[in-house]
Amino acid sequence: MPDTTVRIPREAKERLAAIAAGEGLSLRAYLVRLADTLLTPRERDEQAEQVCAALRHWEGWEGYAPSPAEQQRLDEELDRRLARAVGR
Template identity: 40%
Template sequence: MSDAMIRVPAERRDRLAVIAESRGTSIRSLVQEFAETTLTAEERRERAERARAYMAEHFGVDVTDEESAAMGRKLREAFARQEDAAARSSTTSSWTRRPCLRCPGIGRCPR
């Protein structure tokens, strides 16, 4: 596989570096994972149609566009609340993510 260069502003590159480091990976792996797992709009539509067909066939449920849009909004709101709660708990916690050599019994250091 040949490599390609993707040009981004330095600020974006630096942010990618921080994200990659926090995940224990490289920018290259981060971009590769994004490209492999992110669906296009057409792929999302196809997946939604397959899900609707499955629900109709196996459960006798016909989901309307309005019902689908409402459920999408509810899911986005729920994920946003979960992310907000996780962000608040990570900024208020005094526990670090790295093991402490002085506290081998607990594996995490409260300092």
């Protein structure tokens, strides 16, 4: 992969270099990893649409959409069961 030059303020470069060094990476490796882990606005929109479509599908298929109060009650029940399972 060919390299390129990006011009940023010195303070920003020094901060990014310090963050990278703290993670045991060069600035180049850190920026490559950062770019690989972030989504573009288009990718975020696509991912959000996929999640919404999946939710619509499951709500329609299951016919189940708990109210906020019911969801809270179910979450509390799950917390109680998990606490009992780990011996708390």
